[in-house]
Amino acid sequence: MTRKKPWNRINSPVYSISSAQGSSYNMNICTYTTAVSMHPKQFIVAIYEDTKTLEFVKQSNRLVLQLLADSQYRLIPLLGQKSGKKIDKIARLEKRGLITNWKGFKILKDALAVMELKIINSFSGGDHQLFLCNLVAYKNLNEGEALSLDTLRAHQLIRM
Numbered sequence: 001m002t003r004k005k006p007w008n009r010i011n012s013p014v015y016s017i018s019s020a021q022g023s024s025y026n027m028n029i030c031t032y033t034t035a036v037s038m039h040p041k042q043f044i045v046a047i048y049e050d051t052k053t054l055e056f057v058k059q060s061n062r063l064v065l066q067l068l069a070d071s072q073y074r075l076i077p078l079l080g081q082k083s084g085k086k087i088d089k090i091a092r093l094e095k096r097g098l099i100t101n102w103k104g105f106k107i108l109k110d111a112l113a114v115m116e117l118k119i120i121n122s123f124s125g126g127d128h129q130l131f132l133c134n135l136v137a138y139k140n141l142n143e144g145e146a147l148s149l150d151t152l153r154a155h156q157l158i159r160m
Contacts, residue, residue: 014147016079017047018064018105018114019056025090025106028053029080031149032128033065041135043117046128052084054129061119063133064102066111068147075108076157103137113140 002009015030032046045065047054057063068075075098078089090106093099100109107114117133124130152158 008149011148011150014068014076014149014152016066016068016075016108016111017045017053017057018066018107019053019060020062020105021056021059024056026052026056026084027066027079027089027093027106027108028084029076030065036132042120043115043133043135045117045131045133046125047131049127049129057119057131058122058129062136063117063119063131064105064107065115065117066108067113067115068108069110069112069142070145070147070151072108072110072147073151073155073157076152076155080157102139110142112142112144112146113138 015033016027017030019026036042036044099106103116115138116136118136119131119133121132
């Protein structure tokens with residue numbers, strides 16, 4: 001019998017949120033994301049409280065959801081374990097040649113796909129703020145396997 005909690009038995013995809021406010025940008029990791037409607041195409045995206053990404057998203061009502069490639073697991077310590085309030089994540093990524101531009105956002109050029117989302121509603125979700133979003137545009141960037149929670153677990157980047 002498995003010892004994992006039911007919600008940890010699912011191998012969910014790992015996304016990064018790209019957010020922008022004026023000429024400032026930030027990225028973080030997001031695993032609490034799901035499609036909730038086909039017509040119109042809608043997603044619920046959960047963003048951790050007290051983050052720079054949350055500040056930017058609340059101000060702009062837009063974000064880009066990036067589906068990460070399995071090979072991008074090494075970005076997790078920067079994007080998910082460091083605060084954009086303390087370091088400039090975008091500058092570090094640009095220095096490594098990992099960034100390009102799309103629709104006014106900085107995106108990871110090696111991501112599998114990007115989706116521009118417009119927020120239509122929000123509500124509290126415990127330690128996260130939940131956003132109901134309409135899909136505005138999307139683009140497939142690269143072929144490959146999506147980064148998943150199981151890959152992060154295998155590399156000991158998250159708890160089991």
